[in-house]
Amino acid sequence: MSDKDVLVSMGFDPARIEWALRATKNSGLQPAMDFLLEHSDDPIPDPSAQAQAAPSSVTGGDAPMDEDDEEDAAALRAVYGTGAGAAVAAAADVEAKSIKCSQCGKIFKNTSLANYHAEKSGHDQFEESTEEIKPLTEEEKKQKLAELRSKMAEKRSVKSKEEAKEQQANEALRRKAGRDMGAAKEDLQAKQAMKDAEAKRREKIEDAKARAAIKAQIEADKRERAEKAAREKALREGKSLPESSASSSTPAAAARPGGGAAATTAGKDFKETRLQIRLASGGQPYTTTLSSDATLREVAEFLAGQVLSVDVETVSFAQHFPRKQFSHADFSKTLRDLGLTPSAVLIAS
Template sequence: MSDKDVLLSMGFDTARVEWALKATGGRGLQPAMDFILENEGKPVPDLSAVSSSRQATPSGGGGDAVDEDEDDAEALRAVYGTGAAGQAAAAADVEAKSIKCSECGKIFRNTALANYHAEKSGHDQFEESTEEVKPLTEEEKKQRLADLKERMAAKRAAKAKVEAKEQQANEAIRRRAGRDLNVLREELQAKEVLKEAEAKRKEKLDDAKARAAIKAQIEADKKARAEKAAREKALREGRTYPEAAAPVAPAPAASAPTGTAGKDYPQTRLQIRLASGGQPYTTTLSSDATLREVAEYLAGQTLSVDVETVTFAQHFPRKTFSQSDFERSLRDLGLTPSAVLIAS
């Protein structure tokens, strides 16, 4: 018995059966029945305009539902049609009206039902029987159909519940992974903020030390100029300038402590200004770096500076560095721990 005959024997309208079979691409009894049930109450369209594109995913639950309910479809076939195997058995032996399971005593109308029972129960002992299985009445068929619908609905509900739990578990995993990633990102940002704050604090401390050193140097220069002016005035007036008040070479004496103290600093922070004006350049170099490396750094920052012709000067203490000083280290030139240079 074909799928169409089974559906018609179940009481479905011929037009709806043909619509379902065409819409599902002839995939079988179960997809066609699902299609009829889901489209119940809808008008039957012109079959020439109906496409079988639903073949990949039959109406009423997708491809998994077809695999899941394959047993139900076989049961429907067994209920509403005898099948080729049953007809052959009936023709071969007129006296055998049923098949009986020797293990449980159940009787079956045909071999299709007996095979279905064997697959489900695992029983393998059957014998022919003269007992006749009365055909199902219309009410019994309707009841069987209702039971099958209920079983299929229960299966789909259980599957939907499992899928919902899996989706909820996956969502929880995704959220937890997102939270862990956010925590890691926040920790990295916090470390960057602390690192930046520490760098700024150190820079401010170095600036304060540099300003203190420059201020001390300015005071020493003022004192040296005042003593020089007093000594020159005494010489003009023919007086003798007190030796204790007239130290020899005050400027080098003032700069010597700075150079000595600079030996304790492994790095030197430089601020380089161009004599032509513009934005100053700030960098930190090793105290053992030469003045030539400073010139090369500056040449890399601006095209207006040539390493071979540039000269550097310092306001406090006032001093000019020539090309002969380019091979001396910043430590030896007394520029540590920080200094301001004018490039021209």
């Protein structure tokens, strides 16, 4: 069985085997196997380019050195030093059958294998030798084949471990990125929840203030109606007005929105006014908070920005309790002057 058949039976690519045999000058199974292991991951070069780059060989053979052998010997002396040149000159009349590395003692069949050994080991001292390289026996071929398979298996195992380690590192990075993203998302959700809770708390406070103001308004209106009824009864019966009626008329008037100087004074305590605007045609109410110095026209402009069917120039506002209708002349007045602070409900039509 030829060296090529042995390598094919081992599962190597035929083209890669041809490359190895060309590179080692068909010098045997061991050099070809070493070459395949060394260049297992390298691309196969163009055969024509490899032929141009291949170094000249010094052949042993059975015949004495001719002119070509002399040229190869001179080239060997130029590359590997004067030691090899002296050995060649001394043994010019002796049949050279191999090339020996003076540093490690290994013997090579030709200069191509010697060059290959020099590249791998860094040795640079060679000499010609009369020692003949015997071909491998079948037992040696099997042993070399087993060694080659062992080396290939070891190389694949190392590569597999490196790939597994790299995959594990990538997985760790991916998990860390996922954890960081999850933590950022949870933090954002927590901040949003706190923001929503604070907004609800403020809204509850504003609603409580509005309910308190409406309740105070209702009590003031009740007192005013009771005093008015008492005055009317006293007038019908020809009696004098009760002192409490005269003295309490001013606070009652002050309790009404727009009910005089007292209302204006009380309204000065509120810098903002919370408004709830409802459409007479129905639908959802619109809530906003404006400065107490804002005019009623600004309220109309806010509503026009929310509802396309509302026109600032034609819209009108009214209060159901206490019942009051605002005219366009009131559009230039502030919410404080109109007695709408700190909160009010307006009906837009």
